Structure formats: structure tokens, C-alpha cells
Amino acid sequence: MPTPEPTGQGATTVEHLSPALTRELYRAMRTARDLDTEAIALQRQGVFPAYVSVRGQEAAQVGSASALDPTRDFVFPTYREMASALAYGVEMVGYMATHRALWHGGLYDVMESRFGAINAVVGGPVPHAVGWAVGERLRGGDGVAMAYFGDGASSEGDVHESMNFAGVFTAPVVFLCQNNQWALSVPNERQVAGGSVAARAEGYGMAGVLVDGNDVGAVYSATAEAVERARAGGGPTVIEALTYRVEPHSTSDDPGRYRDQAEAERWRGRDPLELLRAAMIEAGHADATDLATVDAEAAKRAEEIRDGVAEAPEPDGSALFTHVFRETTEELARQHRTWQEEVEL
Structure with a gap:
């Protein structure tokens, strides 16, 4: 069965969000886009041994991370959540230094930021998130864990076992699957039975939501609802954010060997940043001058992070x-x- 088409007819929904929030979402997404470009350049220059691009997935990451509370929640990322880290307030020079392979887990404080170290094990963050969430409830806290994983990881046994465990123990977890259509070189239809990750939630006794991952407003709202449910004791939620990996899987990958580039170009036409920009202007949340100012500030910050990472001393x-x-x-x-x-x- 093919993967469901994204909802929203190419639009981004911001009417239900405040202008201040949409401007912050745009700022984070714009900065992440520019930093992603700088990171790819650093890899090409030999500063990073390798890098995985987040281009095209900024809405799924920024929308979900922005719905959390950094003072009490905890995020368990994979290796592709740079935009989530930025939106969550992580110290980005230390975080991005992870890609220089200077030190396990980067040079930022994982516990202070409440944002876990980059995890390259496929599906690895998911059991960690469930374990933390159960421990949080045992100690009487009201924090919520965010577990990021991809459509490829959804086929791992660790993910299924973790969801079942979370369902049985009503753990306060949000399982955020960024379904970017490709498990490296394997398409969804060859590794996701039924065509939907969110549909599996019912079997684990939890809510499941399929959302347009390129619509930052939809992702934010779905995540905020799931977080509220978990915090109130209503248990975990699976959110499947349907998006697309427009760039190679990593800087060592050649997607031309396994996928039709026309498909990637079609998804580039649904660029989440451009969709948000147009929606903000239409809703009156900002005008072109406002956004041009944000663009300039974002580019400057990305350059500052780039320089800080390149100049970071080795431990x-x-x-x-x-x-x-x-x-x-x-x-x-x-x-x-x-x-x-x-x-x-």
C-alpha cells in the first residue's frame, strides 16, 4: 500500500496560532535552513567527517520541539534533529561540534539542555525515551519525553517493544515519526506494512495521528495536544509527520541511484519554509519587510554558529x-x- 498523500492541499495552517508564535517558528526554521547549508559546506571543506541534512524537514522538527517545555520535558533525538535542537534552545556550537567527532555526545550539556546526545542507532532513542518517561512518573514529575525516529526505524523491534511497554504503563511519551518516505534507499511501500506508522498506535492502546509534516502549524498543534494528554496522565501518542528528505540521506549518499529526482523536485515545491512564509503574510502575522529582517538575522546567527564550530578547540x-x-x-x-x-x- 502506498504512503498516504500529505494533507492540507499544500497550505500551512497558522490562523489558530498567535503572530508571536508563528514568527518564532519562522525564525527557528529559517536559521535551521541556513545552518544546514553551512554544515554541508563544512563537510565539503573537511571540517565535518560527515553530515545529515534536515532540509525539507524543518517544520516537522521545529513544530514538534516548540510544543514542549524545556524546563521539564526531555528530548531523545536521532542524528537528524538539528532543527529540533535549535528550536528547543540547545547551545548550538556545542551541539554542532558533535559532527566534528571531537567528543562523544558533543560539547553541550545534555542534562542542562534536556536534549539527548545525537543517537545514530536506528530506533535507539525510542526505548531511552520510554525509560525516562516511566522514571519521571515514578518520581512524581510531570515531564514528557519526546522520542524522534524515522520511518525506517519504525520497522525495528526496539520501537515496537517500546510502544507496547509505553502503552501498558501509560508512559508520558510522544513518539514523533518523521516519515520522510525513504529508509535510506528503501521506499515506504517496501518496509511499512499498511502504509502508515500512526495506524499502529491503536494496537498499543494509544492515540495515533497522521499529520502533514510540512505544515508547521499542524505539527505544533498535534504535538501540543499529545503533550497535554501525556502530562495529564492520558498516556502516549504516536504522531506520524509526513514529509520528505529532499537531500541525500547523508553527505556520502547518492539518491540518484535509487529514487526518481522528479519526486524530490515535487516535494521541493512544498518547501515548509516557503509555505509558512506565504501563510504568515496572508494571515497578517508579518509582512515581507518583517521576514526579510528575520532572514538577515538568521543568516548572521548561522554564520556565527558555523565559525564557533570550526574554531572549537579539541578536548x-x-x-x-x-x-x-x-x-x-x-x-x-x-x-x-x-x-x-x-x-x-
Whole structure:
């Protein structure tokens, strides 16, 4: 069965949102778009060993992250949630430094930001989110976990087990699937039975929502409702944000080998940033002059983050031996001594 077509007839819905909120959503999406462009350039220049683009998925990420409360919720991302991190308020130089492979988990404070380290394990963030959510309820807190994953990860056993566990224990989790149509080189129809990830929610006793992932207003509203439900004790929700990966899977990928570029161009015509821009102007939330100012500020911030990442000093090599065990083992101490001897030669 083919993947359902996106809803909304190409429009973005902002009438139900305040002008101030739509302007913040636009600012985050615009900055993420510019930072994504800078990041690809850094990879081409050899600063990043590799990079995964978020272009075309900014609405799904910014809309969902903006509906959370950074003071009490916790986000568990994959390797493609740069726009979510930015919208959530993560310190972006430290976050983006992860792509330089300077240090496991980047150079930002995961606990302070309440935004987990980049997780490259397919489906890996999902059980972590459920575990945190159950622990949050056991301690009497009202925080909600956000678990990001893709359509490819939805075929992993960890994701199914986590959803079942969350359903049984009414865990406060929002499962946010960014269905960008391709599990690397495998299309939806060859790995998502039934054509919908959200439809699986019923089998786990939770709400399931299929939303236009290029409509930031729709994503924000669906996420806000799911967060409110979870916080009130109503259990988890699966949100399937239908979007598209217009760029290669990563900077080492060649999508021309497995997909029709005409399809990608069709989705480029539904650019979430341009859809939001047009909707804001039509709704009177901003005019072209206002948005031009935001565009300039976003470009400047992206450049500042780029420069900060490129110039970030490498941590001392001895840090390799910290945070491995709570108490250093004899073998780890021996390895540390050997390393020091080799460095001092």
C-alpha cells in the first residue's frame, strides 16, 4: 500500500496560532535552513567527517520541539534533529561540534539542555525515551519525553517493544515519526506494512495521528495536544509527520541511484519554509519587510554558529578515559598511562 498523500492541499495552517508564535517558528526554521547549508559546506571543506541534512524537514522538527517545555520535558533525538535542537534552545556550537567527532555526545550539556546526545542507532532513542518517561512518573514529575525516529526505524523491534511497554504503563511519551518516505534507499511501500506508522498506535492502546509534516502549524498543534494528554496522565501518542528528505540521506549518499529526482523536485515545491512564509503574510502575522529582517538575522546567527564550530578547540586527549566507568578500573588506568607515555614521547 502506498504512503498516504500529505494533507492540507499544500497550505500551512497558522490562523489558530498567535503572530508571536508563528514568527518564532519562522525564525527557528529559517536559521535551521541556513545552518544546514553551512554544515554541508563544512563537510565539503573537511571540517565535518560527515553530515545529515534536515532540509525539507524543518517544520516537522521545529513544530514538534516548540510544543514542549524545556524546563521539564526531555528530548531523545536521532542524528537528524538539528532543527529540533535549535528550536528547543540547545547551545548550538556545542551541539554542532558533535559532527566534528571531537567528543562523544558533543560539547553541550545534555542534562542542562534536556536534549539527548545525537543517537545514530536506528530506533535507539525510542526505548531511552520510554525509560525516562516511566522514571519521571515514578518520581512524581510531570515531564514528557519526546522520542524522534524515522520511518525506517519504525520497522525495528526496539520501537515496537517500546510502544507496547509505553502503552501498558501509560508512559508520558510522544513518539514523533518523521516519515520522510525513504529508509535510506528503501521506499515506504517496501518496509511499512499498511502504509502508515500512526495506524499502529491503536494496537498499543494509544492515540495515533497522521499529520502533514510540512505544515508547521499542524505539527505544533498535534504535538501540543499529545503533550497535554501525556502530562495529564492520558498516556502516549504516536504522531506520524509526513514529509520528505529532499537531500541525500547523508553527505556520502547518492539518491540518484535509487529514487526518481522528479519526486524530490515535487516535494521541493512544498518547501515548509516557503509555505509558512506565504501563510504568515496572508494571515497578517508579518509582512515581507518583517521576514526579510528575520532572514538577515538568521543568516548572521548561522554564520556565527558555523565559525564557533570550526574554531572549537579539541578536548584534551586524556578525556578519552573519563566517564567510562564510575570508578576507574586497573585496566583503564593502565591504558591511560600507556597513552600518556606515547603522547609525551
